[in-house]
Amino acid sequence: MNPNNAGGYDQKSPPPPMMQMPMPTVQCPPPAGAVPGQWTTGLCGCFEDPSNCIITCCCPCITFGQNAEIIDRGGTSCVVGGLIYYLLAHVGVACLYTCSYRTKLRGLHSLQEDPCADCLVHWCCIYCALCQEYRELKNCGFDPSIGWVANAEKMNKGAATMPPMTQGMGR
Structure with missing residues (x-):
């Protein structure tokens, strides 16, 4: 290490590479008793998660930002998604943006467009829709x-703890 270098590494050496988190592919298995292709909770089931219901009622940009970050697999940060929601809500068109994430979520998990078109669900019941997507x-x-990074780490840790495949003993 060069003592004259305040950066902490020799200027001739490149900085250490950033660790990139592999994006796990997750197929959502329906919970026991659920019908494949259908939402696991109803649109009006907001009180199944009371804390999220309260957060969404007081500040829907938080719930939307959290949902967007997971749906986009980290491509949209919670802060950016929430800020875009906040700005669009002030001109009354947030539902035009948020409904696209409902469509993405349905595509990722093969869910039906229920109870009606995604844009109509978000236009009429945006808070209920955000809560349902969160659930x-x-x-x-x-x-x-x-957030996405912590979820990806959690999933990768789960995959890393699986026992290794072993072959039979050789002679």
Whole structure:
């Protein structure tokens, strides 16, 4: 290490590479008793997760940002998604943006467009829709409140703890 270098590494050496988190592919298995292709909770089941219901009622940009980060697999940060929601809500068109994430979520988990078109659900019941999407992500094993990186680490740790495949003893 060069003592004259305040950066902590020799200027001739490149900085250490950033660790990239592999994006696990997650197929959401329906919970026991659920019908494949259908939402695991109803649109009006907001009180199944009371804390998320309260957060969504007081500040829907938080719930939307958390959902968007998980649905986009980290491509949209919680802060950016929430800020876009906040700005669009002030001109009354947030539902035009948020409904696209409902469509993405349905595509990722093969869910039906229920009870009606995604844009109509978000236009009429945006708070209920955001809560339902949050619950769906939770029921698929994600925790939207901790962000994509923490969820990916949790899933990768789960995959790393699986016992290695061993072959029979050779002679």
